[in-house]
Amino acid sequence: MATAVENIPGQLDVMDPALESQMTLSMGPQHPSTHGVLRLDLRLDGELVIKAIPDIGYLHTGMEKLFEYKKYQQGIVITDRMDYLNPLGNNLAYVMAAEKLLGLEIPERAQVIRVLMCELQRIASHMVWFGTSCLDMGAMTPFWFTFKEREKILNLIEAASGGRMTPSYFRIGGLMMDLPAGFDARVKQFLDGFPEALKTFDTLITGNTIWQSRTMGIGIISKEEAIDWGLTGPSLRGSGVELDLRRANPYSGYETYDFDIPTEPDGDVWSRFKVRMRELTESYKIVQQALERLKPGPIKADAPKVVLPDRDDMRKHMDSLIHHFLIVAEGFNVPPGEVYHAIEASKGELGVYMKSNGGPKPERVHFRGPSFVNLSALPVMAEGEMIADVVAIIGSLDIVLGEIDR
Amino acid sequence: MSKLLEFVERLKERDSNWVANTVDALGEVTVFVPREHILEACFFLRDDHSFDMLADLCGVDRGPEEDPRFEVNYHLFSTTHYQRLRLKVLLSEDDAEVDSVTDVWRTADWHERETFDLVGIKFKGHPDLRRILLPSDFDGHALRKDYPLRGYEPYSMN
Numbered sequence: 385m386a387t388a389v390e391n392i393p394g395q396l397d398v399m400d401p402a403l404e405s406q407m408t409l410s411m412g413p414q415h416p417s418t419h420g421v422l423r424l425d426l427r428l429d430g431e432l433v434i435k436a437i438p439d440i441g442y443l444h445t446g447m448e449k450l451f452e453y454k455k456y457q458q459g460i461v462i463t464d465r466m467d468y469l470n471p472l473g474n475n476l477a478y479v480m481a482a483e484k485l486l487g488l489e490i491p492e493r494a495q496v497i498r499v500l501m502c503e504l505q506r507i508a509s510h511m512v513w514f515g516t517s518c519l520d521m522g523a524m525t526p527f528w529f530t531f532k533e534r535e536k537i538l539n540l541i542e543a544a545s546g547g548r549m550t551p552s553y554f555r556i557g558g559l560m561m562d563l564p565a566g567f568d569a570r571v572k573q574f575l576d577g578f579p580e581a582l583k584t585f586d587t588l589i590t591g592n593t594i595w596q597s598r599t600m601g602i603g604i605i606s607k608e609e610a611i612d613w614g615l616t617g618p619s620l621r622g623s624g625v626e627l628d629l630r631r632a633n634p635y636s637g638y639e640t641y642d643f644d645i646p647t648e649p650d651g652d653v654w655s656r657f658k659v660r661m662r663e664l665t666e667s668y669k670i671v672q673q674a675l676e677r678l679k680p681g682p683i684k685a686d687a688p689k690v691v692l693p694d695r696d697d698m699r700k701h702m703d704s705l706i707h708h709f710l711i712v713a714e715g716f717n718v719p720p721g722e723v724y725h726a727i728e729a730s731k732g733e734l735g736v737y738m739k740s741n742g743g744p745k746p747e748r749v750h751f752r753g754p755s756f757v758n759l760s761a762l763p764v765m766a767e768g769e770m771i772a773d774v775v776a777i778i779g780s781l782d783i784v785l786g787e788i789d790r
Numbered sequence: 791m792s793k794l795l796e797f798v799e800r801l802k803e804r805d806s807n808w809v810a811n812t813v814d815a816l817g818e819v820t821v822f823v824p825r826e827h828i829l830e831a832c833f834f835l836r837d838d839h840s841f842d843m844l845a846d847l848c849g850v851d852r853g854p855e856e857d858p859r860f861e862v863n864y865h866l867f868s869t870t871h872y873q874r875l876r877l878k879v880l881l882s883e884d885d886a887e888v889d890s891v892t893d894v895w896r897t898a899d900w901h902e903r904e905t906f907d908l909v910g911i912k913f914k915g916h917p918d919l920r921r922i923l924l925p926s927d928f929d930g931h932a933l934r935k936d937y938p939l940r941g942y943e944p945y946s947m948n
Contacts, residue, residue: 441923448908449932453939484816611842611869614897625869632872723816724865724876726845735846737863748933752846752865760900789923 405429411774413442418778419516420785422759426771433774436766438759443789451749455715456482457556459749464550466751467787469512472505472541473729474787475554478749480635481725481736482556485718486690493681494558495637500571500674501544501553502636503667507578508537509730509782510660510667517657517779518589521598526588533581536574543567557691558684568675575675578668582661590661599654603765603777606651613761617732617754618663619781622656624649629728641670653773653780660782690716715744731755731782753787794819797839797875804834820876828879829889832864836894841866841875844891847901849909853935859883860911864891881911890916908933 412423421442427435447466451459463474476498483490490498515530538548543564545551553560589595605615610623620627628645630638646662648655684691692711693704710716718740726735732754739748758781766774795814798821802809808831811822823831835841845867852859858880866875879888890913891898902913903922910931913919921928930937 441921441925444923446932449937449939487816609896612896614843614845614895627869633874721816722820722863722876723818724846724863724874726867726874733845735865737846737848737865739850747852748848748850750846750848750850752848756900757897760897 406434409771411771413439418785419783422778422783422785422788424762424774426774428771431770431772433766433769433771436763436774438762440759440785440788443785445790447790448749448751451746453745455744456718456746457711457715459746460552460555461550463751464547464552465786466790467729467731467734467753467755467784468549469509469784470505470730471549471551472501472553473509473727473734474751475552476502476636477725477727477729477734477736477751478738479554479556480727481723481738482718483685484723484725485721485738485740486556486687487719488557488685488687488690490558490636490685491682492637493679494683494685496674496677496679497559497563497683498554498636499638499641500671500678501541503670503674504537504540504571506667506730507664507671508534508541510664511537513660513730513779513782514585517776517782518595520775520779521595523589523592523595526585529581529584529588533578536577540567540570540574543570555684555691557687558682562683563678568678571671571675575668575672582664582668585661596654598773598776599657599780600652601650602653602773603769603780604650604652605761605765609764610651610761613764614757615732615761616757617728617730618659619656619732619758621645621647622659622780623651624655629726629733633726635725635727641673643670653776656780717742717744718746726752729754731784731787732758751787751790753790755781755783755785756788759783759788793871794873794875797835797873800839801831801834805830808834818874818876820878822878822880825879825881825888828864828877829891829894831877832866832891832894835866835875839868840870841868841873842895843867843869844895844897844901845874847891847898847905849905849911849933851909851934854883857882860886860909862888862905862911886910887912887914889914890919892916907931910934 406429409426409428411426412418413421423439425437426433447462463478464471466474511530511534515527518526541551542548545553607623610620624647626645626647643666646659648658688707693708697704698708720740720742722739724737726733735752737750738746741747765777798812808827810824813820846865848863850861860881862879864877902916905911906919907921907923
């Protein structure tokens with residue numbers, strides 16, 4: 385049985401002579417189930433986890449510092465590298481914060497394409513989560529099926545932006561460029577096969593008794609605790625809180641789309657699994673609706689001092705050439721002010737705090753990553769569980785270390 | 791937007807010393823709170839106005855020539871009425887310390903550690919104020935304006 389240990393925050397002494405059954409285990413940073421380079425300090429009694437302390441920072445590259453040295457439009461490229469499974473979501477949060485400071489109006493077509501691409505990206509991100517969290521628990525087959533679907537989406541993103549993992553597709557004031565010809569037919573082709581794929585995932589895993597016994601009742605976090613610890617996204621909805629920023633603080637026209645917010649009441653690994661699985665169907669619905677709304681129109685805001693002009697325009701008009709030169713060489717000045725813009729990324733609330741002092745470079749950019757906050761609640765879920773369940777819990781939180789360490 | 795300003799009115803009614811200044815810009819409301827009252831104001835907003843979630847907490851360095859030099863931003867969010875409110879505490883360089891809000895929202899734990907690590911602001915009453923992203927023997931605070939982009943010297947792991 386576990387014995388109470390004196391609570392010394394952040395410290396684990398190697399061995400307490402009075403409690404000889406206990407040991408300290410360092411899990412990671414190269415453990416495959418930690419999804420990157422996360423280290424966990426675990427205090428164990430047999431297989432029981434008494435205390436878990438996450439240790440992060442192995443991937444820290446000073447991105448927030450780098451933003452202060454780059455022009456606003458150059459920062460978009462950095463955001464791709466944070467949550468590398470959801471780069472379009474990061475792009476969106478960043479450009480929308482800058483657009484709020486600049487007071488730009490985004491044309492309808494650009495908004496629809498943003499929603500379309502973000503939902504495709506959300507499906508791709510959930511595919512990686514699904515494949516890897518099954519893999520962590522020993523189910524290797526789903527991984528091959530999910531990565532096949534993800535590949536199709538990455539091909540779509542590549543067709544639109546030229547990049548698979550690092551699209552930088554959204555720009556301040558609109559999009560990098562319009563969708564290529566025949567893009568909607570390709571998306572339709574993907575959508576046609578997707579319900580079949582969802583059914584395959586379901587038959588592979590959901591009814592599996594081993595899967596159920598490894599997830600049901602494991603890693604429970606109550607509704608109140610989840611809010612107190614700042615959990616957002618599917619992890620919060622798995623605890624029975626119906627909160628989705630696409631509904632609560634709508635952006636990019638999400639208030640006009642018809643979709644449900646799946647919730648599950650139990651707060652265990654199984655609930656979080658079910659919420660994400662049901663979210664795939666909702667994203668599928670939103671992509672369908674966005675496709676129907678794709679009407680020809682401008683994809684960039686009418687702000688010649690901020691948005692790069694068309695190549696063709698530049699060759700014919702003197703002022704377009706001047707604007708292009710100034711934007712690239714000097715950047716554009718953003719009025720002084722500060723904003724906090726939050727979107728619903730695939731993992732939860734992705735907030736960008738941006739402060740401008742009037743120049744072409746931001747004074748401060750801070751990213752509130754959902755993985756960072758969700759991981760901080762790991763001890764609540766892991767303490768009192770078996771060491772093999774820690775793997776299941778990390779998988780159910782869907783963390784990406786690139787965003788946690790920044 | 792008037793709804794947000796109502797919260798500011800409630801704060802002022804409760805204690806006029808809690809609100810030093812209010813800025814309403816770009817659809818967001820910022821309340822400047824004197825640092826000795828931040829804990830009380832947070833408890834009040836959480837308990838009486840259901841700001842039950844701290845969405846974000848971050849530090850800002852305005853530059854070594856500014857006084858007060860540092861800002862701490864608290865981005866409050868409510869999971870029931872979905873409003874957002876920003877509280878701001880200003881701190882001077884020689885006394886960059888503010889009460890920790892980990893007792894109000896547990897999620898402040900890592901946010902405050904990150905702010906301590908990168909900006910160098912101390913949080914009084916934090917249960918475990920250690921560096922979080924950078925190594926424990928790292929010198930300086932990387933997000934300060936006077937910290938060079940590439941560091942003082944190459945960091946070695948020995």
